[in-house]
Amino acid sequence: MSYFQKIQGNVKGGCDVEIGRLTCITGVNGAGKSRIVNTLELAASAEASDIVGRPRVKKGLDLLDLAPPGFALIAQASLDDGRTCSLTIERGKKEGTGKAPKHSPLYGVKVVYPIRDALAALRGDVKKARDFVLSASGLSVSEKSIKKVLDPDLHDLFDTFSMSHDDKDSQIERLKAIREDAAKIARLAKTGAKKAQEIVDSLSSGLALEKPTNEEIEEANKAVGAAHAAYTEATKAPEVVDVAVLKAGAVRAIESFKADEWAFNDTKGDAERPENQSAAVQMKMLPILRIYAKNEGAKCVLCEQGTVTGAAARIGKIEEAAQWEKARQAAVAALPMLQQRMEQSKANAVSAIQAFKAHENTEQPSVEDRQKRIAAAYAALKGAESAVSALSKAQGQWDTIEEARKRAKDSKREAERAEELAQYCAKILRVLTKKSKDMFVANVQQFLPPTDVFDLVLQRGKREVCMFGFRRDATGADPEKGHLQTALSGAEWARLTIALGCACMEGGDDVVAVLTPEERAFDADTLASVMEALTEAPGQVILTSPVVPSTVPKEWTHIRV
Numbered sequence: 001m002s003y004f005q006k007i008q009g010n011v012k013g014g015c016d017v018e019i020g021r022l023t024c025i026t027g028v029n030g031a032g033k034s035r036i037v038n039t040l041e042l043a044a045s046a047e048a049s050d051i052v053g054r055p056r057v058k059k060g061l062d063l064l065d066l067a068p069p070g071f072a073l074i075a076q077a078s079l080d081d082g083r084t085c086s087l088t089i090e091r092g093k094k095e096g097t098g099k100a101p102k103h104s105p106l107y108g109v110k111v112v113y114p115i116r117d118a119l120a121a122l123r124g125d126v127k128k129a130r131d132f133v134l135s136a137s138g139l140s141v142s143e144k145s146i147k148k149v150l151d152p153d154l155h156d157l158f159d160t161f162s163m164s165h166d167d168k169d170s171q172i173e174r175l176k177a178i179r180e181d182a183a184k185i186a187r188l189a190k191t192g193a194k195k196a197q198e199i200v201d202s203l204s205s206g207l208a209l210e211k212p213t214n215e216e217i218e219e220a221n222k223a224v225g226a227a228h229a230a231y232t233e234a235t236k237a238p239e240v241v242d243v244a245v246l247k248a249g250a251v252r253a254i255e256s257f258k259a260d261e262w263a264f265n266d267t268k269g270d271a272e273r274p275e276n277q278s279a280a281v282q283m284k285m286l287p288i289l290r291i292y293a294k295n296e297g298a299k300c301v302l303c304e305q306g307t308v309t310g311a312a313a314r315i316g317k318i319e320e321a322a323q324w325e326k327a328r329q330a331a332v333a334a335l336p337m338l339q340q341r342m343e344q345s346k347a348n349a350v351s352a353i354q355a356f357k358a359h360e361n362t363e364q365p366s367v368e369d370r371q372k373r374i375a376a377a378y379a380a381l382k383g384a385e386s387a388v389s390a391l392s393k394a395q396g397q398w399d400t401i402e403e404a405r406k407r408a409k410d411s412k413r414e415a416e417r418a419e420e421l422a423q424y425c426a427k428i429l430r431v432l433t434k435k436s437k438d439m440f441v442a443n444v445q446q447f448l449p450p451t452d453v454f455d456l457v458l459q460r461g462k463r464e465v466c467m468f469g470f471r472r473d474a475t476g477a478d479p480e481k482g483h484l485q486t487a488l489s490g491a492e493w494a495r496l497t498i499a500l501g502c503a504c505m506e507g508g509d510d511v512v513a514v515l516t517p518e519e520r521a522f523d524a525d526t527l528a529s530v531m532e533a534l535t536e537a538p539g540q541v542i543l544t545s546p547v548v549p550s551t552v553p554k555e556w557t558h559i560r561v
Contacts, residue, residue, distance in 0.1 A: 490520030
């Protein structure tokens with residue numbers, strides 16, 4: 001069995017000591033006994049117990065307060081075979097800060113503190129204490145035996161939860177995890193069922209008693225189609241005709257035709273006049289005649305005989321004939337267009353007269369009536385569309401309600417099954433706890449003398465408790481008949497805590513167990529007797545006391561501080 005042999009560091013002022021498998025450290029209060037234990041804890045596990053009023057401290061900045069001001073925290077411990085573990089925490093550059101701890105644990109070795117862990121569990125809440133007893137008793141149970149107790153309908157759910165905890169070391173640990181999972185799932189499922197029911201309640205308010213069918217929605221869509229056709233027909237109906245406006249339009253069309261007809265006939269008269277074929281030649285003579293007109297009586301430039309007279313009159317006739325010919329040519333050019341316009345005017349007049357004649361003696365609805373028909377058709381269309389929308393919305397809400405009801409039912413069933421499984425697990429664990437409690441008591445008792453009758457109470461009536469101590473006036477046949485004494489003397493408490501630590505100690509070559517009972521004010525003889533009783537204790541024992549033992553057993557190492 002390996003044990004720590006050398007401890008060094010600057011914790012609480014520092015230490016550099018060699019200890020044995022069994023070590024008693026004595027010294028007056030405040031002398032520094034705890035520095036050795038704390039240095040070992042820090043080097044082995046990077047934590048310290050009973051610091052700043054807390055049972056366990058792991059935070060690096062809090063641990064740094066154990067070092068001398070301005071210095072890093074250093075702790076080192078070595079096993080009897082030379083293997084070493086250490087912890088160093090450097091201070092930061094700023095005041096009140098520290099760097100991350102550097103921990104070098106023992107390779108392949110687990111350091112445990114059975115007494116500390118057992119007392120922390122048994123002094124904690126009742127559930128934690130019961131779970132600790134279950135784990136520490138050594139009781140084992142098979143999955144097959146658990147399923148024999150379970151309702152067969154819960155086997156599949158049990159298997160589902162169990163697969164999530166294959167990493168657990170024992171079936172009891174797995175059972176505890178399944179209990180917690182099932183209870184959690186039950187709570188979540190209940191919440192889900194409640195929320196689903198709230199959806200049902202909120203959507204059911206004001207909703208039709210029955211879910212609209214697809215046939216009803218189809219009929220409503222047909223009604224929309226019919227209403228849309230009626231609205232389209234109403235908007236396509238001819239506009240209301242004003243007969244007076246038609247009559248006035250016909251009159252204007254006739255007057256326009258007459259004007260175009262007169263213009264055509266007048267232009268046609270001009271165009272039908274005979275063509276003046278000499279007009280072009282005569283126009284060429286005008287420059288000569290204008291010269292003669294300026295030199296009345298002059299000789300003819302052509303024959304040079306006689307004189308030219310009446311030139312001015314001839315000019316006037318030629319210009320007049322030219323103008324008439326020009327007007328005739330313009331009329332000829334304009335005549336086709338005027339004829340086309342006249343014919344179009346005639347057609348317009350005929351159409352206007354026909355429109356007037358067609359409505360002259362008919363009764364016409366008012367504009368207000370037409371608008372009312374269109375508005376009524378539009379309102380009917382919107383009403384039909386709203387009906388479809390309401391039916392579709394109601395159907396969707398019913399779908400949501402049905403889904404929520406199903407979810408509420410499924411969640412309720414899931415909650416019931418999970419809760420039932422959790423209750424079964426709790427029931428099984430209660431039975432196992434009773435068995436494990438008996439085994440745990442027997443395990444502790446084997447490390448106590450016959451005069452110390454250990455007992456542990458986890459149930460008083462319907463109330464779960466955790467009380468432990470020695471039975472007074474107990475008989476070997478029925479120790480529970482005695483009175484359970486929980487207020488023990490210093491020596492008794494030392495024997496009990498050591499026995500608890502030994503009973504809960506992990507075994508194996510890869511485990512180093514350090515038993516550190518709480519310090520009590522023993523007298524010299526009592527301390528010596530306690531040391532003698534612990535000589536055969538498994539693991540490494542470190543006792544601290546303010547008094548020196550009257551005798552030191554040869555197996556023990558005594559250190560005075």
